[in-house]
Amino acid sequence: MITGLGSVSALGLNVSSFWDELVAGRPAIKPLVPAVDGVKISVGAVLPDYQPEDYFSTDELSLLDRFSQLAVVASKEAIEDAGLSAGDKAITDAAVIIGSGCGGKHTDEITYERLYRQNSSRVHPLTIPKGMPSAAASMVSLHLGITGPAFVLSSACASGAHAIIQGISMIKSGLVDVALVGATDAPFTYGLLKSWDAIRVVSNDTCRPFSFDRDGMILGEGAGMLLLETEEHAKARGAKIYAELSGCGMTSDAHHITRPNVSGIVKAMGKALEHAALNPGEVDYINAHGTATQANDIAETEAINRLFQGHAQKLAVSSTKSMHGHALGASSALEVVATTLAVHHGIIPPTANFTRADERCNLDYVPNKARHQTINNALSNSFAFGGLNAVVALKRYST
Amino acid sequence: MLNKVAETIAKIAPCNVEDVKSETKLIDLGIDSLKAVSVLFELEEAFDIEIPNELIPSIVTVNDILQNLGDISR
Known part of the structure; x- marks a missing residue:
């Protein structure tokens, strides 16, 4: 917890x-x-x-x-x-x-x-x-x-x-x-x-x-x-509980020192779902790695489409790096903090600075404006240089 | 020289310049082993000298610093 x-x-x-x-x-x-x-x-x-x-x-x-x-x-x-x-x-x-x-x-x-x-x-x-x-x-x-x-x-x-x-x-x-x-x-x-x-x-x-x-x-x-x-x-001890960390998935690409690999990302998200005993259709929100490089955003989108199939179009996906920047290792922790609060408050923080859609990035990125929505399950994606992938699953906590 | 040493020590140690007397023990100024290496570094910078490692065990009081500085400078 x-x-x-x-x-x-x-x-x-x-x-x-x-x-x-x-x-x-x-x-x-x-x-x-x-x-x-x-x-x-x-x-x-x-x-x-x-x-x-x-x-x-x-x-x-x-x-x-x-x-x-x-x-x-x-x-x-x-x-x-x-x-x-x-x-x-x-x-x-x-x-x-x-x-x-x-x-x-x-x-x-x-x-x-x-x-x-x-x-x-x-x-x-x-x-x-x-x-x-x-x-x-x-x-x-x-x-x-x-x-x-x-x-x-x-x-x-x-x-x-x-x-x-x-x-x-x-x-x-x-x-x-x-x-x-x-x-x-x-x-x-x-x-x-x-x-x-x-x-x-x-x-x-x-x-x-x-x-x-x-x-x-x-x-x-x-x-x-x-x-x-x-x-x-x-x-x-009567502590308040923000959310449950319900599962995680970790993979390494064995592919390229900087280029993201769709299969590695799919596998990491898939493992997180399996570990959290979730079906893809139960995920409401993904806090994306979303670096705004050409390569990452296309690969991450393709991986979400591949794993979530039809449900990919119903998911909310946002990148808070658009606001706090890419603080390297710290980003992945800041993003889990953001995802925790999103699940806790039922508010999806937006992808800021979004101007217009790219046909290769075809998901709902919650552009520019936060959305009030109950989030039962969320993922926080982190994909590092060197092909080191880590995905954390969070679940809304109800007593 | 005492003044300059006292100022250097007070930069690192939790003490005031006026607390640093010739006969004061460094440990009584709150200088532990980690602070001691920082004091030696600052002294080397301030006096543009190199304090050899073998002198360190003999430095217990402020006066030991003054004497060694005199020897090194000569």
């Missing part, structure tokens, strides 16, 4: 503003200010008005890369939202599993700049503990007093979904009663922007998933965290 949510994204620094903006269909994609010299990427979904000093002391910040900061902020919100606090046994014994596509790149790049550009002979001694990919899990554990299993996993843009699935598995296997899961990424660094420039999949306009005139993804940053627990555990 999902009983707590936390999010930090371009749509706001908490879940309440994240959801309000999603429902309003307001994209947080803006010109990068200041523009980054020597980089073609000129727009992004950057956190609004985030001041690390508002959340952490100077001493704490000396050990917190930006990606760890975001994980801690979102984690604190998730446990508070669940009605728990640091020191509660449920939190002390919980697992922390955090996905990250790129880890502590801010720290790494400051180090490399000193060495390679400034010809400095020494680097800061906290470079390793601050920048290591596992720092996000360590810092959440330290800040919240969590002593259960904790680690970071990485599967590019599916990192958050894989972390959530790992949490479900740990709970179902009886290893833990409570798991704090999600993902964090902070990719607005010079080196990463140059690298995304080079691969030529980023738009300099905006993110228009499934729209005829889409021309690529928009980078974002943030963290999404969810508190998971067994139904018995949640009920015993």
